Amino acid sequence: MENLRQESISRLLRAANRLQKDPAQYSTAPAKAPKVRIAVLGSHSIQHFVKVFNLFLDRAGIKAEIYEGEYGGINMDVLDENSPLYQFKPEFVLIFMRYNDIQLRSEKDLETEKAYLKSIWSHLDKIPGVTILNTNFAVPMERPFGTLEADYGYSTLTLFRELNLSMTKDHPKNVRIIDMEYLSALYGKENWFDEGNYYLTKQGFGLDYLGPVADEVTKMILPSVGVVRKCLVLDLDNTLWGGVVGDDGPMGIEVDPHNPLGEAYRAFQSYVLSLKQRGVILAVNSKNDLDVAKEPFEKNPDMVLKLSDIACFVANWQDKASNMAYIAKKLNIGMDSLVFFDDNPAEREIIRKFCPEVCVIDVPNEAENYVRALNEASPFEWAQITKEDMARSDSYVENAKREEMEASFVDYTEYLKALEMKGVTGLVGEDEVERFSQLTNKSNQFNLRTQRYADSQIREMLEDDKKRCIYVSLTDKFTQYGIISCIILSAPNEDNGCEADECFVENWCMSCRVLKRSVELYAFRAVIEEARKMGAKRLVGEYIRSKKNSMVENLLPSFGFTVVEKTEDRVRYTYDLAKDPEGEVWIQS
């Protein structure tokens, strides 16, 4: 039973029974394992849970002594301070509640329930040093209001959501919330709630989820008695980015947001960054030359993680096990505080063998599954996350910016201003050609003529002095979009039918991610400038109707172009280049 969470419930119960009957034979917790006294109380049946929970604790290396409350006996145990619960002197009290314990039909009911919870908690607080783990409520599936549930503050579902939120926001320091709402949503409420079993046996949630719930609660208890992992040690090549920086160079590695694989690596970096922002220390352990390994962090703008995010950067050609010891020493933490994430199974095996205290994550083969793997392993379970932990990172600054921005949503113009957009326009060169080609060939909606080009054709145009390939890239305070618009201008030729002093807009497309941001107008200014440089007096443009591009039907007239010729599926326009463009642009160059 390597991974308990994935075991079928009947196998779990069987193993749990055996452990209960004959701990001497079936326990795997070390003889010196810490002993914890835990009381489990529930408004519904908790007997099966207690068995499975005991198994999970044992496998996590904890010897537990468990007090099992009577079915539905929360009040009996808690409110009477002479009850066996108080005599048991638990270090942890688990309280399982279920939505049908209470009636939430009005704000008044909500206040009553909040007050009830507070009174339970304050009673239990008389037990010295106790930590209370109280479930929140898996929000039920029933919707008496139908689709109107989410429209009203006084619908049952909304009131449960509000109760959950108030438990999170307003609980004493020694209370932790077991997030049953998250778990029920994660596994799916349709299976989570097993009405048949509830009516038959008063099982509060589907038996299949005894394992996940036991796992969750074990994780909540573990940091108080066992090790706390503090530092994530990362490999680089094919872990933080695709490819090998030593071969592909800092710009050639795969972290490009326009490439699906690049996006996957960036998503992993973002997840890692969110760990750093909650106080996890980041370190690098890579087989590389130090200078080469650092280059992407310094030079590649698509990298989410920056050099300043890494507290200890180790890149050399030594074995990674020695490096791990060095990292622990350098950061002044134990080896058992380290978590290792490396795509290479051989490296993971070495660390498992030579640094058994280190938590080694099973990394899947596919980069898109990295986040899930690390999230599911959930190695950074702490007893609490303090403000100091959060302040360790720079996240406060960013949050403040967003809040400031939300407040300033007076109107759309204000919003555009607040985005602090910065743009770059220019002629396509070697660095831009790949993305230029990609966007030109895949844009359907914002695309005036929907012309498609082979890579080789685009490269030819770059050399052709009768063509201009213009790109526009954009950044705002939250996102780095990269190139989001591509325009091709051409001098008069037979195909475009322009006269000598005219310039033809052969193709114009834009990514829909940046619609209504004044990017079109920003691009148009660059077009005018370039056309003037080509010596043209007039700009000629066309709209060719496709099945998908109706959104740009009126683009050219909106810039002040006038119609020259019009057929069913094609409109030809002209624009006098002596005119300066109108309209506000909210993008700074």
Add this chain to the structure above:
Amino acid sequence: MDTKLKLEQVFREVFDDEEIEITDDMTADDIDAWDSLTHVQLVVAVEEAFNCKFSTVEVMKLKNVGEFIKLIDRKTGNA
């Protein structure tokens, strides 16, 4: 495999007793460890082994092992 034999295997696993031999008129009274708690376990294990799902009424109506076998056969289309 014959339903009875397969069910016997499930009984042996749930009650952790390789000696158990089931008969049609066997009831919870005949096995010491067969209480309301292990009954839930038994039902889940049978559902898992035979890949079927019992309703509340079906579980409530079970009187003995023979009826359990009939129910399983009906559920799995073996009857």
